[in-house]
Amino acid sequence: MQDITFNDHSGLRYLPEYFARASQEALLEAVRSVVAEAPLYQPAMPRTGKPFSVKMSNCGPLGWVSDIKGYRYQPLHPDTGRPWPAMPDQLKDLWSTLAPDAPPAEACLINFYQASARMGQHQDRDEDMFDAPVISVSLGDTATFRVGGTNRKDPTRSFRLNSGDVVVLGGEARLAYHGIDRVLAGTSTLLKNGGRINLTLRRVTAA
Ligand code: MD3
Ligand code: FE
Numbered sequence: 404m405q406d407i408t409f410n411d412h413s414g415l416r417y418l419p420e421y422f423a424r425a426s427q428e429a430l431l432e433a434v435r436s437v438v439a440e441a442p443l444y445q446p447a448m449p450r451t452g453k454p455f456s457v458k459m460s461n462c463g464p465l466g467w468v469s470d471i472k473g474y475r476y477q478p479l480h481p482d483t484g485r486p487w488p489a490m491p492d493q494l495k496d497l498w499s500t501l502a503p504d505a506p507p508a509e510a511c512l513i514n515f516y517q518a519s520a521r522m523g524q525h526q527d528r529d530e531d532m533f534d535a536p537v538i539s540v541s542l543g544d545t546a547t548f549r550v551g552g553t554n555r556k557d558p559t560r561s562f563r564l565n566s567g568d569v570v571v572l573g574g575e576a577r578l579a580y581h582g583i584d585r586v587l588a589g590t591s592t593l594l595k596n597g598g599r600i601n602l603t604l605r606r607v608t609a610a
Contacts, residue, residue, distance in 0.1 A: 414536070414574025415550065416501075417562070421569035426493070427542055427593055433491035434513060434542070434600060437462045440488045441480050443515050449473045456520040463490040465510040465607050467529065474529050476510060476607050490604075498538060498604050501571050505535035506610035516546065516599040518588040524549065524559075524580045527605070535606035536573035542566050542600040545590040551580040564601075566591045 410416045422430060443458035446469040461467060465476040466487045478486055490511050498508040514522070527537055541564040551559035553575060561584065564570070572579065586599045594600070 411576075413552075413579065414572065414576040415579070416571040416573070418569040418571070419565065420567045422540070422567040424567070424593075427567045430491070430493050430540070430602075431542055431593060431600070433493060434602070437488045437491070437513065441466075441483065441485070443513070444480070444482050447471055456516075457522055458515045460487075460513045460515075462488045462494075462511045462513070463509055463604075467510055467512045467605075476529060494540075494602065494604060497540070497569070501538055501569070502536050502573075505606055507606070508535075508538075508604040509607045510605045512603045512605070514601040514603070516544075516583065516586045516601070518544070518586055518597065520583075520586060520599075522583040524551070524555070524582040526553075526578055526580055527603075528578065530605055530607045532606065532609045533577050536571050536577060538604040539564075539570045539572070540602040540604075541568045542602070543591050543594040544597055544599045545587045546599055546601075547584045547587070549582055549584055550576070553578045553580070555580055563587075566593050 438460050441460045443460050446455040446459050452471040467476055468481050494511055543566055545563050545565045547561055548564045549559045549561045551557045
């Protein structure tokens, strides 16, 4: 674990290599057991039903899902109909360390990117409250991440998210536009078959 190396005025806090390799491996094992119980599913765009290039699962009491009917949080896996698995202790600890004043996280979205996957610029606003930050953990191949401001037309900047990096989006940055432009294949040995996993922790309901 290392010190904060980037903490901007808007509330974006970047913690490169927050998790060392051994912790990344332990976290990956925890994610594998979640996905064994709650398999990655294929989300689709509201209205059009166009499939996402990213596959998803969740852990914690609520999970974020998207299908032709819309975006929402729900307690059950859309394919299996079972509750999402519990949030691993490493993620609960991460939340209490980096968001000590917030109520507990309720949702951890698991995004799985293969080499060609992308995530277009969007805001995270399906939650009932924006006081708590969003905390993101990257595992596996490096991605180029782009973040702007709270208006779609605000200038953006781009930086790389490597395996073990953590980003905390609090304050004004909580509602900033952001997305993943590309995944750089072959940049990490963490996932045997390559690809990238992003874990995003969120508080959904008002405390
Ligand atoms: C900036 N995930 O799941 S994580 C998402 O890498 C999402 O999978 C991306 O955007 C990923 O919604 C980016 C970093 C991140 C997460 C939430 C944010 C950046 C954010 C919320 C506000 C501003
Ligand atoms: Fe997002």
